[in-house]
Amino acid sequence: MSLPGRALYALYRVLAAGIAPVAYRRDADKLTSQGVPGDRLPERRGMPSGDRPAGRVIWVHAVSVGEAMSILPLAQRLSRDATVVLTTATATSARMVAARAPDLVHRFAPLDTGRAVRRFLDHWRPDLLVLTESELWPRQITEAHDRAIPVALVGARLSDRSLRRWQKLRPLARHMLERIGLILAQDERTALGLRHLGARDDRLRVIGALKTAADPLPVDTARLDEMRGALAGRPVWVAASTHPGEEVIAAEAHRALLNDRPDLLLILVPRHPERGDAIAAELQDRGFWVTQRSTAALPDARCQVYLADTLGELGLWFSRAPVAFVGGSFTDMGGHNPVEPAQLGCHAVTGPHITNAADIYAALVDQGAATVIDDPAQLPAAIAPFLDGDRAGAAELQAPDLDAVADELRALAAHPPETAPPVVLAPNFKRRLSGVTATVVRLVPLQARQIAIRATAPALPDHVPQIPLWRLPLLPRRVRRVWHARRNVEMIGGLALRHLLRKRMALLFTSASQRRHTGLTKWLIARMDAVVATSDKTAAYLDRPATVIRHGIDTDAFTPAPDRAALRHRLGLPDGLLIGCFGRIRSSKGTDLFVDAMLAVLPAHPDATALIMGRATEKDRAFLQDLKARVEAAGLSGRILFPPEVPVHEIADHYAALDLYVAPQRWEGFGLTPLEAMACGVPVIATTVGAFDELVVDGETGALVPPGEASVIADAVRTALSDRDRLAQLGAAARAHVRAHFTLQSEADALIAIYRDLLRRA
Structure with missing residues (x-):
């Protein structure tokens, strides 16, 4: 927002708060004189009236009779799959809505002050705000936008007088228009005026007047x-x-x-x-x-x-x-x-x-x-x-397609505003690549299409929606957000934001560990508002209930190669059978077990090559050098390869180049590598650690073997390589299994459901 825009909005907030008591008393007296029950008057101060229903809620705001009547047909279409809360400011419009649209929830609109609007939003938690005609209220629009609630202005019309007034307050008008995701104008004159005030062309179009689509007035x-x-x-x-x-x-x-x-x-x-x-x-x-x-x-x-x-x-x-x-x-x-x-x-x-x-x-x-x-x-x-002639027939007018408009609004409700502050934060407090980092990098861009989520980390790829760490203390305190931690240090960060900086933060932790937790970890987990476990085994190690959400894979990014030979040629990999083992090179990952198995298998399969790709940390460098020495001593340095680790965006191609993947871990929290391989149409031999036995179907998508035994892994590899047709069938079944049960979209959707539940616990 420009400096004049900030200044005018700040001034508006002060003035609105100052006149609110007088405006409320005036409205209360007027509504009372018009027969409105006293228990409904506090609605003008945003006070709750009636429970929020389950499911989606759409807030439609129209100030008086004309606007309310013009929006009713559209509101009733929206109410087919959501609860529509229609707000107006007059007793006349309230009675008209009750008479003509009893299926809608009517409430008197909150005054455009911080307290009133926040109370209303806290209670109803709408998924979309639809303003009608000329209803541009700075606080409503800003508070909704700050909660990542999409805002639409439908049937927009501004009189010459209104346009002149807003032109004098152009920075404030731009402040509002920048936060409106869709503007459907009544006519070109209004559209031109809104463009001049700052509305973006890609969010603005002319649909005609809503009034022309209204049903004829009822006649008794x-x-x-x-x-x-x-x-x-x-x-x-x-x-x-x-x-x-x-x-x-x-x-x-x-x-x-x-x-x-x-x-x-x-x-x-x-x-x-x-x-x-x-x-x-x-x-x-x-x-x-x-x-x-x-x-x-x-x-x-x-x-x-x-x-x-x-x-x-x-x-x-x-x-x-x-x-x-x-x-x-x-x-x-x-x-x-x-x-x-x-x-x-x-x-x-x-x-x-x-x-x-x-x-x-x-x-x-x-x-x-x-x-x-x-x-x-x-x-x-x-x-x-x-006066003396016959009555005319009904006029014919071109009306907007309200079904199409309703669909467009539903689509808008499903996507958070691009410029909205995040309502979900996914911290990643580790610079080096890890399984947690890979999860954040893959999930957050997908989730950002449905909810305002941002990662926050010292270093992430540019394509990941993110917010700098230094901005966290500056986020508005009153907006409820979700902090999704995946490590102890991130749980500590969430607690600090909530208790030291007084942020309104719901805390969520995802656990992938399959071991007894330390006292500190238990203490931290006990203070989370919700916990997710990545497998049934992981959930069994927790001292509190957890929702099991297994990791998923982007099956568009991880997909079989249309031409495996051409792919290998591009990557510089050999022809013949290719067997892979990817990830950290360390004892807990069983890299030595894979090497021992390959030393036993490859002599009988001269067309096969093993590929060990990953990174060894400083403490595991000696472990890696020992493996390379054993391979060289066996004379298989040209067939058991140790290529350097590749960037995250290139790893899918290396999976797709394989004929068989081996996950030989001695210990694992969850382990994504079998899913990544299977999504690429590659069968997997995995040990029964982590969640592997929940991912791999023995005999259908590969094989499961006990951990810690290289000879058993070697036997499973020999069996797989003995029947090439069967190997291809296992690969096709692996791909189908991942698409049916382990998509990244299903993981994203399950987590978003938890985010929304936490956000609704106002």
Whole structure:
């Protein structure tokens, strides 16, 4: 964020917090006067109301009736596979949502302050935030983004006045727009304005107005028949969604129309029905006979203005009248929705201020379904031609594909924002390559497609999403995160972040060890919020329950070679049978057992070569030199090879070049090498240590042998090499077995499920 953006956002936070008590009291008084129960008022402060349901939750925010009604069809599509929490700020919109979409959860929107928004997010933990039309709230957007909750703005529309206002606050607008992952604009004018404010082209496109995709307003046929009876054939017109000043404009236009049609009735529908008594008094002072719908009275022969100060009946009035003036257009409100009358065959007349629906009006004017006038004095002449003719048919408007939009939003919900701070941290506090490092390097990029995870380490490849260690103390304290440790030092780091720096950190530990833990390790594990074991054997060594999640393999990266001979030629490896043993060169890994087995087998198989590839640490250098000396003494230096260790991204090719892989370990925590080989279509002979007997199916994907016996390994290799066709069948079965049970994606998904569970324990 730019410095002006930071400064304006900081200023906004201070101002919002300062006016919040006054705004809450004002809203509480207003909602109470409109009949909202007292126990729902704290929702405006973000207080929980009702339990969070299981599964995905989508937060859809619309401020008032117009926005709520336009988003309902899309929200109902989203609710097919998620719980939709629809927030609004007015009592009128709350009642409309309850009446028209009882399947959605309605709550009053939290005020845009830190405390209110955080309370709301802590309780509902939404997977997606969908803002509607012009609802751009800095705190909502920022807090959601900081929790890696994707944000979308759907049906975006900004009036000229709004665009001018945001232009003056352009750094703050950019701050918000940078955090919105998808913007679906109503028209090109809005899209252009948002681009100018800082919206990215690759996140922005025009879909048209959501209003055009809404279902026609409901019409109560019984009440329609009742009105027809009361009117007894009288001509009628409607003034709908009027604002202060427009009721008088409509009434004076009606006075002019009465000169030619003394029995004409005006049905006046104010935007805010609670103004009904004041409007009635003002019109009566002007000499009109007014009947209020809220009194349950019907218009009689004397009634000149029927004041429809009720909710949910616009469909009734539009279906009865041939023409309607649509308000908000002689004030600087930007106009209201002309689709509602047009869908019911009612001609729409509007004033000049229609930036909220300019494209829609243009389409309706082209069809002869709407009229735009410049001055209130033109209203009687615009209404009169439609009073004596037949009602028009429903207008046809191009509507956005809401099913496609819903699918796009679901896809967005599945992917964290690129720029979001991490909600999961995967530390790797060891510089040198190890099995843990390899796991982090392979898992984190895959998991980052579904959740905001970053590795943090002194040295990792550039393609791994990561955050520098020095930034950890600077992460916001209030956002809940998961710290996924795999070593003692990393558990200590997580505890320090939680207890010394007061970070809101859930601690997860993955154990691969198959031995009794030290007192320190037990103490650390006891303080974790959850524990994962990489095998059933590993879980048995823990003193607390653990979820078993076995390691997986990227079966796209580790895959059989389409042309093994060509691959060997490229790698500089010999032809014939190739038997491999990869990984650390040390006694615990059984490298000497593999050498002894090869010394016994290779003389009878002159076309076979053994490949020992890995790294010996300083303390194992003498061990390696002894192995090389034994090979040389046996005269097999050209057939038992010790090539240098290759980079991680090249290792898959060396597996794919093999005909047989041997894992001769004396001890192992889990051991990925058999899976890596099998994923490349290579059968495996493994000792029954670590998780090997949970990975290799004896007689189907290779063979299992007891640890510590070179002669047994040699016998298993001889058996495998005796039948080349059988060897190929075992390799194909090994590949299929890994794809069915040990994919990296399945490991990533299982861990993400635990991350999400920990994040939800607010």
